[in-house]
Amino acid sequence: MSEVKIMLPEKELPEAWYNIQADMEVLPPPPLHPGTKEPIGPEMLAPIFPMELIKQEVSRERWIPIPDEVRDILRLWRPSPLCRARRLEKALDTPARIYYKYEGASPAGSHKPNTAVAQAYYNKEEGTRRITTETGAGQWGSALAMACNFFGIECKVYMVKVSYHQKPYRRTLMHLWGASVVASPSEDTAAGRGILAADPDSPGSLGVAISEAVEDAVGREDSKYSLGSVLNHVLLHQTVVGLEAKKQLEIAGDYPNVVIGCVGGGSNFAGLAFPFLKDKMTDGKAMRVIAVEPTACPTLTRGLYRYDFGDVAQMTPLLMMFTLGHDFMPSAIHAGGLRYHGMAPLISSLCDQKQIEARAYTQNPVFAAAALFARTEGIVPAPETSHAIKAVIDEAERCKREGKSETILFNFSGHGHFDLSAYDGYLAGKLEDYEYPEERVRESLARLEGL
Numbered sequence: 001m002s003e004v005k006i007m008l009p010e011k012e013l014p015e016a017w018y019n020i021q022a023d024m025e026v027l028p029p030p031p032l033h034p035g036t037k038e039p040i041g042p043e044m045l046a047p048i049f050p051m052e053l054i055k056q057e058v059s060r061e062r063w064i065p066i067p068d069e070v071r072d073i074l075r076l077w078r079p080s081p082l083c084r085a086r087r088l089e090k091a092l093d094t095p096a097r098i099y100y101k102y103e104g105a106s107p108a109g110s111h112k113p114n115t116a117v118a119q120a121y122y123n124k125e126e127g128t129r130r131i132t133t134e135t136g137a138g139q140w141g142s143a144l145a146m147a148c149n150f151f152g153i154e155c156k157v158y159m160v161k162v163s164y165h166q167k168p169y170r171r172t173l174m175h176l177w178g179a180s181v182v183a184s185p186s187e188d189t190a191a192g193r194g195i196l197a198a199d200p201d202s203p204g205s206l207g208v209a210i211s212e213a214v215e216d217a218v219g220r221e222d223s224k225y226s227l228g229s230v231l232n233h234v235l236l237h238q239t240v241v242g243l244e245a246k247k248q249l250e251i252a253g254d255y256p257n258v259v260i261g262c263v264g265g266g267s268n269f270a271g272l273a274f275p276f277l278k279d280k281m282t283d284g285k286a287m288r289v290i291a292v293e294p295t296a297c298p299t300l301t302r303g304l305y306r307y308d309f310g311d312v313a314q315m316t317p318l319l320m321m322f323t324l325g326h327d328f329m330p331s332a333i334h335a336g337g338l339r340y341h342g343m344a345p346l347i348s349s350l351c352d353q354k355q356i357e358a359r360a361y362t363q364n365p366v367f368a369a370a371a372l373f374a375r376t377e378g379i380v381p382a383p384e385t386s387h388a389i390k391a392v393i394d395e396a397e398r399c400k401r402e403g404k405s406e407t408i409l410f411n412f413s414g415h416g417h418f419d420l421s422a423y424d425g426y427l428a429g430k431l432e433d434y435e436y437p438e439e440r441v442r443e444s445l446a447r448l449e450g451l
C-alpha cells in the first residue's frame with residue numbers, strides 16, 4: 001500500500017514562481033485607468049504597490065526567482081504535505097484516487113501567507129513603513145498581519161463590518177501579530193464616511209473595504225496597499241502550491257486527470273492549477289480543471305466577462321474579468337472568502353478560452369461534503385475549501401458510475417477552526433440554501449452597461 005502523506009524535504013521548496021503569462025496564447029486585456037479608461041502604465045500603480053510587484057504583474061518571464069528571505073519564512077511550514085484521502089475514497093467506494101495539497105498547515109491556517117510574505121518582503125525592500133489592506137472573514141488580514149510582523153512593517157486592516165463582529169477570533173490573531181483593525185465602513189476614510197452617511201447600518205462589503213484601504217494608502221507617503229487575491233502577482237506567488245504538488249505526485253507515480261479548487265478571487269485555485277495548466281497548454285496533456293464557487297456569489301457561472309472596477313467607490317483600475325458588478329452586495333453565507341464580485345483576470349481569461357470549467361453549489365451540500373471529509377480524514381475544512389470538496393466528491397462519484405480510476409487533485413486551501421459557528425448552524429439545520437437572484441444579477445450588470 002502506497003503512502004498517505006507525501007512529504008518533500010525542505011530543500012525541495014521551489015526556487016522560482018511559475019508565471020503562466022509566459023505560456024498563455026491569449027492574455028487578458030490590460031487594466032484601464034478609472035477616469036480616462038485608457039490602458040494604465042506602471043507609474044499609475046506606483047503610489048500603491050512596490051515597483052517589483054508591478055513588474056511581476058506584467059512580466060512574461062516564465063520563471064521568477066523567489067528571494068531567499070521569502071523562502072526562509074515559507075520554510076516555517078513549506079513544503080506543505082500532499083495527502084492521499086484514502087479513507088474518503090473508501091467511504092465513497094470510488095475507484096478514483098483523491099489527493100489534496102494541505103495548505104491549512106501555515107501559521108494563519110490557509111494558503112494566504114504564501115503571497116503575504118512575498119508582498120511584505122518587496123515592500124520592505126522598497127522602504128514601505130506601513131501597509132493597508134481589506135479583509136472579509138479575516139483570513140487575508142491575519143496572513144498579512146503575520147507577514148508585516150516578520151518584516152517590522154505597520155499593518156492597518158479594514159475588516160468588513162459584519163465579519164468584524166461575527167469573527168472576533170480572527171481579529172484577535174491580527175492584534176496578536178501587531179496589526180490595527182477597524183470595522184469597514186469606517187470613519188477613517190472619505191469612502192467609509194460616505195457609505196455610513198447613506199446607511200449607518202451598512203454591513204460593509206469587500207468592495208467598500210478595498211475603497212477604504214486604497215484611499216488610506218494613496219493619502220500617505222509612508223504607506224502602500226496590498227491585495228490578497230485577484231491580481232497577477234498574487235496568483236504568481238501561490239504557484240509554490242502546484243509546483244510542490246507536481247513533485248509530490250511524481251514521487252507517488254501519479255498525475256491528475258482532474259484538478260479542483262474553490263474560487264473567491266482565484267488565488268488558491270491558480271496556485272495549484274497553473275503549474276498543471278502549463279502541461280496542458282505546452283505539452284497537450286489532457287486534464288480537466290474545475291473552479292468551484294457558491295451559488296450566492298456566482299461570478300464565473302453567471303457573471304459577465306467585461307471591464308469592471310475592483311471596488312465600490314470606483315477608485316481601482318478597471319479589470320477585464322468575470323463580474324457580478326462592483327456594487328454587488330453578497331448575502332451572509334459562511335464562506336466569507338468567496339464573496340468577491342469579480343474574478344482574477346488570468347482565471348477569467350482562461351475560463352473565457354474554455355481552458356478551465358466552473359461550477360457553483362449551495363451551502364448545505366457543501367457543508368455535508370465538509371462533514372464527510374471531517375468524519376473520514378479528520379480535518380475540519382474551511383467553508384471555502386468545502387466547495388472544492390463537494391466538487392471532488394461529485395467527481396469521485398462520477399468515476400464510480402463510469403468505472404474509471406481517475407486521479408483527482410484538489411487544493412485544501414485552509415482549515416475551519418475559526419468557522420465552528422458556521423458548523424454549529426449546519427448541525428442545527430439552520431443554514432439557508434441561497435441563490436443570488438437572477439434579477440439582482442441583471443440589475444447590477446445593467447448598471448455596468450452604462451459605464
Ligand SMILES: *Cc1c(COP(=O)(O)O)cnc(C)c1O
Pocket residue numbers: 110111112139140228229230262263264265266267268269337338382384385413414415
Ligand atoms: C481567502 C480564502 C479563499 C478564497 O480566496 P482565493 O483567492 O480565491 O483563493 C479560499 N479558501 C480559504 C481557506 C481562504 O482563506
